[in-house]
Amino acid sequence: MDKLYQLALWFGLSAYYLLVAAVSLRVALKRRVVGVSLAWLLVIFIVPIGGVLFYLLFGERYLGRRRKRRAQVLYQTLRESLAETTRLDPQYQDNLGAYAHPIHTLCFKQLGIPSTLGNQLELLSTPTDIFTRMCQDIEHAQSTIQLEFYIWYEGGKADHVANLLIAAAKRGVEVHLILDAAGSRDFLNGRWPIRMRYAGIHVVDALSVNPFKMFLRRLDLRQHRKILVIDNQIGYTGSMNMIDPAHFKQNEGVGQWIDVMIRINGAAATTLAAIHAWDWQVEGGDSIIKRLPENSFQPNDNRYAVQVIPSGTALPSNVIQKVLLLGIYHARANITLCAPYFVPSEHLLEALITAAARGVNVELILPDKNDSMMVSWASRSFFGELLAAGVTIYRFQGGLLHTKAVMFDNEHCLVGTVNLDMRSLQLNSEVTLAFDDPKLCNDIRLLFDQYRNHSYAHDYSIWQQRPLVSKLVEQFFYMFAPLL
Template identity: 30%
Template sequence: MHVLEPFIHFTLDWYWVPLVVLYTGVISAILIENRNPTKTIAWILVIVFLPVLGLVFYYFFGQKFVKVQKIKKINKQQALRLKHQWELLEPDMELFIRDIYDRIGDLSRVFRLMKNERLSSPTLDNDVRLLINGEEKFTSLKADLAQARHSIHMEYYIFELDRIGLEVLNILEQKAAEGVAVRLIVDSFGSPELVKYMRRTKESRILFQAFLPVTFTSLANSNYRNHRKIAVIDACIGYVGGINISDRYSNDPSLGNKVYWRDTSVRVEGLAVNMLQISFWNSWNQTEGEPFVLEEGYLRIIRDRGRAEGEASVGFVSCDPASRGPFNLEALLMAIGEANTKIQLCTPYYIPGEELERALIIAAASGVEVELMIPERSDSNLVHFASFSYLKPLLERGVKVYLYKKGFLHAKTVNVDDKLAFVGTVNLDIRSFYINYEIAAVVSDKQMCRQISDQFELDKLDSHHFTLKEWQKRPRWKRGLDSVFRLLAPLL
């Protein structure tokens, strides 16, 4: 014991030196990364005021994605493969955009943005169908899957092995046994049980890949997730929206769910499905799955405009951690800036960042009716209090806020002037705009926009109109938590 005493005394006297060096190194690294100043300050506050725990939190959730450069390289390679075909379609795309402009005016600039950034070709004559809640989506999806003859491509954040999950999985196995090419991507963080199950099931004919596998050595990258929910069937039918493959997304009484789940997806049939197919192809090529060629059968000829009977113009906006910009945010900002009469937004998580907050305030101040609907109770207290901190500026400037009470509002929709709609996986938060893999369908279709508007009005009947006076009457401790958690908003 006497031999160790000098060492113990030295440790107790000088333990702070390596901690200072460690803290200085981490904070210097954060500053050198030249992040958004708000996010930089947020991380420094976490590290300083949560000793040791803050460093652990930063290690798992704060470091820049180490695979970003690799994904940027893959994205560039994919773009080069498609460059020639894209250039051949340039005249057709210009004609499509002119047609869209004649219908919706300057809101068509959103489609031009998608074209110029090579996110999606604008397409016409698509048939679109709005699907409210899991009851509608799962019925439609299972029927379409059962009719597949060539290929099924699915990419989901959550795919659970419950009743609905097993029903879908059984259909996929059956179609794969019939010779249909079935490829399934799930996020390894969102669907851990399915990942384990598929790894054990050696006889499965489904071509399966876990996206961004989470291992001990990759824990620092677990903050970046594939949040997309898409399906492409026979290159003709596509699904996108907020509904994952899980019992909880259905309000079927036989499932016995205690919480009413309010969600939205869209079914698309037509040339726009090509863009959804390309999005899946990009994701598949970021896994270890055997590459496949976008040949006949996987794509439809864009000049063949006579097959679909719809009137919808459709494009898809996607982004990932390696994107050149927050494209979903940019497309939304452009649409908000062109609004003339109304904007209706539904989101389960509202942590907008300065750009979106300012755009909504400006729209409301200019006379546009801006309505935002969020859940009365979130599934995350952290997000709940942070979201409420962002409501006061909106309420002060005339934005109407509704708190959905019937259950959990998980829909991610935007309706602008009943002329342009966004339906996808994108929450109105910093994570969706900058961190996750996300996708949204951008649809110009009078009937569907009207349906979204009508559904918004129905949901208002199950909501509470939250006013500025009510916000101000909230207990001081709640408003205090709002302010505290707002500091962490850039990290959520």
């Protein structure tokens, strides 16, 4: 019996070490950032069995072969649909500003998505303003409503939106709703989807969480976009999920969530509609890309460009990170970055430090309290290096600051769904607006001023005196930062 036990133990250990060696070789052969590879090797070696399992589940950007192939084929249809928007103005490239032109060139070459002119943009920065404008536009919808959100949470104003969508469907408006299967799990398992489908609303859960498929595709790759488009003419995107902050996560101890949305009236809304239609068809829905009407907008007095930038694993690699780095290295005077989650890649960290070193005023506005303990500690591990380089770090104390926005030289902005972490920059499906509209940029500058007024700034000398225990915890989570 002892010999049998020893033989089984020997075979088990041999198989385990062979598996560890094989997975480690796989990690080493994958071409990725060195820090990510080292973090995975650390997990594999220090967590017996679980580390290997964790890598097999979450270690590679794998959506599934059939899904990825379908997404790539359908994306060609999206490109052809969006090519129509360039006919708005044959000379539109001549009107692009110093930031907009290189961003347009990058996105058009990588994504096939042109920037557009003739858009009317409006910043909405309070829940009341956001829901009021959304509800007004939904009530006036005549033909189509397209929605896509990571989280839909029951209660308050979100329920009012659901009722308006049901009313719209009953009067003949075609409504398509995409919700992330993980982020909106409670909503999708509740009563509202039943009522919506009964009224004629098309509802689909994106990237369904199925334990039987866990080894066929990554379960943590999520659909993180926030999109609302009415009649292919009016669009919304930004940081806010379909939640009423007065009802959402009230017991988390982080305060009310603070978000922004951009309302678009113009050609960029058509781009958002096409992205939603592509996502819809990738999830197995019928084709609604081909039913997008030819854009009939004419450029108005607003000659400033809007670039819609989708990103995710089914799209060219790291497009949004490239756009962000392009803006940072192009900045001459100041850069302000606002995000709820800050776990930068090596490239982003180096770009911010380099910008500060060459005299650019670099500011980070982050929430003081966060709903993710791991991300919070990992974020703190970068503060010392940034503060030493001259970067100013503000910690917002008026709630969980969920706004995702970046401003360069007070004249070009990025606003959307992307957090300043590697999950958003490289993995999740996201969408961002890049624009240089002076009025909107000034509105965002004033909004950043409001955030600063409810924040405190870190002092480098005081930061260096924090307890040793804090430093050790920060460094522990720093080792896993590339995986967060």
